[in-house]
Structure formats: C-alpha cells, structure tokens
Amino acid sequence: MRLFRCGTCNNPVYFENSRCTHCGSDLGYLPTDNIMVAFRYAGEAQVEPPGLGPVRMCANYHQHQVCNWLLPVDSTDAYCLSCRLNRTIPDLSQPGNLQRWHTLETEKRQLIYSLLRLDLPFHPFSAGTGGLGFDFLADQPPHQQAEHPIMTGHDQGLITVNIAEADAVAREATRDQMAESYRTVLGHFRHESGHYFWDRLVWNTPWLEPFRALFGDERLPYQEALNNYYHQGPPAGWHHLYVSQYASSHPWEDWAETWAHYLHMIDTLETAHQFGMRFLAPTRSGEPREPLMTxxxxxxxxxxxxxxxxxxxxxxLNSLNRSMGHPHAYPFTLSPNAIQKLEFVHELVSSYRRANNNDMT
Ligand SMILES: [Zn+2]
Ligand SMILES: [Zn+2]
Ligand SMILES: [Zn+2]
Structure with missing residues (x-):
C-alpha cells in the first residue's frame, strides 16, 4: 500500500485515514488519481481542495462515515467506485452492524485499490450485464432457527460475506475450528475476488488449458470435492503442492487461494517499498542483489x-511480529509448486495489462 502525505501540512497519512492527526484536515482518497486529498469538511457533499478542482465525497463518507473515497465532481453517482459495488449492506438498525460494516468497507477498499493498480477489469454488478457485487449478510438470530447459515463465497460475480467475519472473536473462533493458520477479512475479499477473475480472465480463454495443467481440472464435481475436503482434510504432503490446506480442496479453490496470495505479496511489497525497507536476507537465486527495493x-x-x-x-515480517508477541503475519511456506502457481497468476495479469495497453516497466 502506498504511503500518502497530508496536502495541508505534509504529515505522512495512511490509506484508511479520513483525518490528519497533525493538522486536523479532513482527508479523502481519489482513486482515479491515486492521491489523498486534504480539505476542510463542513457537512457539504462537494469540496474544493486547494490546488485541485472540486471533488464530490462518497455518500457513505458523509452519511455513515464508513468510506473515505472521493469521486470526480461531474460524476452522476452518489457513491464512490468501491461503494458502488455494494448490492446489500448490513441492517444498520441492528446494534454493532455499523461498526461491522465499517470494518468490511475498510478492508474492501484495500482490495479495490489493488485491483485498480493492477488495471483489472470490473464494474458494478447488474442483472443484465453481470459484473462484481457484494452482499453483506447476517445469519438469522438463533431463535429463528436458520436452516442454512450465511456462507462467505462467490457466485457469478456476486460475493457474499457473512458480516460475523467482521467480529474478531467470531472470526478467531472459526479460524480455530477450521484449523486455519490465517483468517482475515481482507483475505476473504482477496480470495473471493479470485473466483470472479477466474471467470473473467481464465474461463473460455487460451489460459484455460495451461490453468488445468497446473491447477487441475476444475470440472471435478465441486460440492463433492469440498465435502471430501471437510471430511478428510488435506492430503498428506499438501504443502508441496498448494499454498494453503484449503487450496487442496478443488482447483477453483487452489486458484482463489493462489490469487489471494498474489495480492498479499504485491500489496505488502508495495508497503515495504514505500517505507524504503532494505532486505538483507539471502535471495532465492543466491545472486548478490542491491538490498534496497527500488x-x-x-x-x-x-x-x-x-x-x-x-x-x-x-x-x-514474521520475525517482527514474534518480537511483539503476535503470531506470524504470513504463516505460510511457499513450495516451488506454489511459487509456480503464483507465477501463473502474475503472467496472466501482466498479459491482460499488456493486451490492454497499460504501461508497465
Ligand atoms: Zn495535515
Ligand atoms: Zn465510498
Ligand atoms: Zn473460494
């Protein structure tokens, strides 16, 4: 993630900030320009930051304080690019749901940031044209005996997230129950977006056969494969083949897990780059390398x-976390096979960008 500076006082500010802690300026992120804009907010939808043309604040910015994104002033939309992807938001009359929604939107914007930076194709879901959409749903209260709990997942462009995932205690309990080493809201968003982009970038393209050669044949009955995984667990030696245990359940899940790890890698590397971090550990190739990431x-x-x-x-990263008494931030070991799958994702994304004439070095 990029580091930003307050346009008023030059203090470093962060992607999720909506106010500068140094000078008190209000902050909004303008995704079309990848810049953070500083301004003084007095309750109006349109703001005129110094040195920039007027911009419009996302309606969720001034109605619910769950968004810090801006739109071009001439936009006819009320919501920013990220909020326009919402099809269902949590029921805000229920206690705690505003805070859950805030968490979901914060993590979702981090996903959308990466998708935009990678020039990936998506537009808000509509019944006629498909696209990408989000349903943030809650389980029915226990006394209503819901037959089927809300499952986080993807179906033809629509990503459903059970809003309980925004509760740290519930999420940690599920992580423990599922014997997962990593479970975050951002991880869910990245994973589910992988299913969407499989449909967009792999299905019915020349990448399908190479995909099958590397990840396996996705025509394997899906529900049966998942049931087998939940009953029997991952195969012995799964870490030689897959980025995570869950990736072993079906080629689609292998793809979505690998896609999520690709986004973990790119976003975290950008953060390291922005902080000017130096890498003193040996490189994979063993070649001497300028340790500063440039x-x-x-x-x-x-x-x-x-x-x-x-x-x-x-x-x-893991060592820093251990120094603070936290578990590993990235509790995974990437085998050569998992790295090869990550490379497939990288080549696919790069090829899409080249075909659409996006400048890359
Ligand atoms: Zn400031
Ligand atoms: Zn918004
Ligand atoms: Zn999945």
Missing amino acids: FDPYQQTGFATLTDYWLPLTVA
Missing part, C-alpha cells in the same frame, strides 16, 4: 524479482 511491485514485470524480495520480506 521498484514499484505493481509495475514489475519480472516475477523472479518479486519473489526474490517477497521471501526474505515474509521472514522479516
């Missing part, structure tokens, strides 16, 4: 360079 990972075409930095960064 490139924008979102613009990097060479996959080996990304992993040369990513692998030592994960070790450093």
